[in-house]
Structures are given as structure tokens and as C-alpha cells.
Amino acid sequence: MKYFVLILILIFSLTLASCSNKAAEMFETAKFEELQNNKEHAIELYDEIIKKYPESEQAKKAKERLAELRKK
Template identity: 50%
Template sequence: MKRVCASAVIMIALFVSGCSSGRAAELYDTAQFEEKQNNKDHAVQLYEEILKKYPDSTYAKKAGERLTQIKQESKPTGR
């Protein structure tokens, strides 16, 4: 019985981690779409949500990089 419970816990943990990765991917894809639609404010919100909710995901690193680029692009050039 203990083995069955341990196996169930492992399966649930794997399932949950897979779901969160999928949600991070979904948010990232949506943020990319928003950028292409020139809706940078919403893209920034989505990237920040990824960083907050899924900080250890590969999408968090990508989101952080995009945020840096967006902020660089939005800085005044001094002209």
C-alpha cells in the first residue's frame, strides 16, 4: 500500500509540474502575440506574470530577456 501511495504522489507531482510548464508556455506565446500586435503593455504584464508564477521555468528566463529588450526599446534616445 505504501508503494502505491508513493507512486501516486510521484505521478501527481509530475502531472502538476507538466501543467505549470504548459501554462508558462501558453502565457509566453500569448505575450509574443501581443508584442506582434504592438500591445507592449499587455505583453509586459504577461512576461511579468511568468516571472512571478513560474520563476524556475525555461520560459521565465525567456520572459526576463524579452522584458529587458522591451524596456531598452522604450527608453528615450535623447534626441
């Protein structure tokens, strides 16, 4: 379990470093929060992406993730 979390943090860090814009960074953070079973924070981040960057590709993906999270 310890190694799993460390690997996730490493992957998250590498992905975040490669993000070119704030919407993408926020989306990656929200996905990470989901992996950490922090559903409430992930939902907040997805909502923020939709509000701040409504025309972005990440907003479209965030809407899909919100629909999935709210089903559970």
C-alpha cells in the same frame, strides 16, 4: 494587412494548441501581444510568468524579452 493578421492568428492558435503547460501558453500569448504592438500587455504577461513560474525556461526567456522591451 488583413491576411497578415489572419495568418498570425492561425500561427498563434496552432502554437497555443501545442503548448503543454501554462507558462508556455502565457509566453506565446505575450509574444503575440508584442506582434500586435500591445507592448503593455506583453510586459504584464512576461512579469506574470516570472512571478508564477520563476524556475521555468519561459521565465528565463521572459526576462530577456522584458529587458529588450524596456530598452525601447
